[in-house]
Amino acid sequence: MSLNRGIGSAKYMKKRIPKNAKYEHVKTKLDTGCSLTKYMERLEEIKKNYRYRKDEIFKRLKVTTFAQLILQVASVSDLNESEHDSESQHPEDGLSVVSDADLDCLSEHSQEAGECREICYTARSTLLSVISGVGELNLDRSNQKMVNEVVSSPEPADRPYPDCPYLLLDVRDREQYDRCHIISAHSFPIATLSRTMNPYTKEVLQYKNSPGKIIIVYDEDERVASQAATTMCERGFENLFMLCGGLKVIAQKFPSGLTTGSLPTSCLSSPSSSKEKKSSAPQRPAQAAEKRWRFTSDELSKIQDQLEEILIPSNSNSRMSSRMSTSSSQSKGSSRQSSSTCGRDSARVQSSRPWK
Numbered sequence: 001m002s003l004n005r006g007i008g009s010a011k012y013m014k015k016r017i018p019k020n021a022k023y024e025h026v027k028t029k030l031d032t033g034c035s036l037t038k039y040m041e042r043l044e045e046i047k048k049n050y051r052y053r054k055d056e057i058f059k060r061l062k063v064t065t066f067a068q069l070i071l072q073v074a075s076v077s078d079l080n081e082s083e084h085d086s087e088s089q090h091p092e093d094g095l096s097v098v099s100d101a102d103l104d105c106l107s108e109h110s111q112e113a114g115e116c117r118e119i120c121y122t123a124r125s126t127l128l129s130v131i132s133g134v135g136e137l138n139l140d141r142s143n144q145k146m147v148n149e150v151v152s153s154p155e156p157a158d159r160p161y162p163d164c165p166y167l168l169l170d171v172r173d174r175e176q177y178d179r180c181h182i183i184s185a186h187s188f189p190i191a192t193l194s195r196t197m198n199p200y201t202k203e204v205l206q207y208k209n210s211p212g213k214i215i216i217v218y219d220e221d222e223r224v225a226s227q228a229a230t231t232m233c234e235r236g237f238e239n240l241f242m243l244c245g246g247l248k249v250i251a252q253k254f255p256s257g258l259t260t261g262s263l264p265t266s267c268l269s270s271p272s273s274s275k276e277k278k279s280s281a282p283q284r285p286a287q288a289a290e291k292r293w294r295f296t297s298d299e300l301s302k303i304q305d306q307l308e309e310i311l312i313p314s315n316s317n318s319r320m321s322s323r324m325s326t327s328s329s330q331s332k333g334s335s336r337q338s339s340s341t342c343g344r345d346s347a348r349v350q351s352s353r354p355w356k
Contacts, residue, residue, distance in 0.1 A: 049245045049252075051222045058229035061216060061241040063249050067258065067307050069166060074300055077161045160184065160293040167207040169217045171228040177289070180247070180261035182218065184293050190228045209238050218243035220267055253310055257302030261289030 046052065161184075169188040170177050177187040186203060193199050200208075207213045215237065219225040222245065229242045250258055251267040295303070 049221075049249050051226065053226070056226075056230075058226075058233045059241050060244050062244050063253055064307060064310055066216070066243060067254060067303050070258075070295065071300060071304060071307075073161050073164060073166075074295055080162070165213050167203055167213070167215045169204070169215065169228075170219070171217050171224050172219050176220075176264075178261075180259055180263050180289050182247075182250070182258060183260050183295055183299070185218075188217075188228075190224050193228060193231050207239070209236070214239045214241055216241045216243055218246045220247045220264060222246055254303060254306050257295075257299040257306065259289075260292060262287045 164184075168182060168185040170181050170185045171188055171190045173189055174187055177185075181187075186201070188201065188204070204215065207215050215232075217225045217228050217232075217240065222242070225242050225246060229240055232240050246267075247259070247263060248267040251263050255263075
């Protein structure tokens with residue numbers, strides 16, 4: 001019996017379990033950490049959705065980070081508005097009591113002042129009819145203008161968030177912007193950068209390199225946005241970011257709540273699976289995008305749910321994910337109870353800190 005004789009045969013080491021096409025879609029629920037399969041899936045996702053280059057001079061912003069920024073800005077603005085409303089109601093409650101004699105004196109002074117104003121207005125009526133507003137200020141017209149501006153000013157739901165830390169620019173064509181865009185986005189086609197005079201809008205110049213503020217550009221699949229971001233960074237924009245993946249990644253991770261209008265067909269699914277869907281499901285009518293600057297409460301709740309699903313998947317049964325989900329649910333219940341007591345203090349602290 002020789003010592004060089006091996007145990008078993010080498011062909012058993014190369015034997016693989018045959019794959020069944022029926023169970024190819026089934027995946028393990030246990031999170032075992034980093035693995036080669038996850039790394040390869042990540043590389044395939046990058047090749048399909050992103051266009052990385054070695055000579056990029058602009059910074060990138062993930063869609064999940066942008067969703068967190070939206071939720072933070074909306075919560076801080078709501079707290080600041082509630083605090084402002086509560087402060088505006090305090091002076092009405094603390095009115096001082098005035099005696100009858102003081103009221104009589106005030107009424108007499110007001111009547112005398114009114115008579116003097118009427119005399120002055122009648123004495124200068126002929127001059128004001130000929131030369132209006134030269135050398136003097138017409139108080140009546142200025143007051144009327146102020147009242148008209150207050151009446152015609154849009155509601156808080158239509159105005160952008162006060163001191164919003166980000167400026168979102170859609171660099172696609174105007175027609176594509178009208179079909180679908182992210183809520184609170186401004187239309188800024190890439191063709192405007194080729195202008196020799198006034199290539200930037202007032203909002204872009206206001207946010208350019210200002211402390212605590214950033215500019216975010218996006219498109220459908222990073223083809224146009226990368227060119228616009230490169231051009232603007234070459235012209236001195238240091239706080240410019242490009243949204244990774246654009247609407248294509250948003251349609252995959254945040255299909256509802258983040259955009260308005262109907263998403264493009266190129267962003268919904270791959271061309272191979274789109275043919276099957278066309279034959280099986282009927283096409284929905286295209287909806288025009290609404291030009292809004294704020295997110296509603298329903299949209300914010302949808303964004304929050306989708307963000308939690310991305311960060312903490314519900315189908316994973318590992319110990320770490322279960323602990324994180326239970327701790328997040330407990331923290332939600334405790335935050336709801338403490339939000340009523342600590343709302344004003346947190347609003348003051350967050351408003352004093354610069355945006356990052």
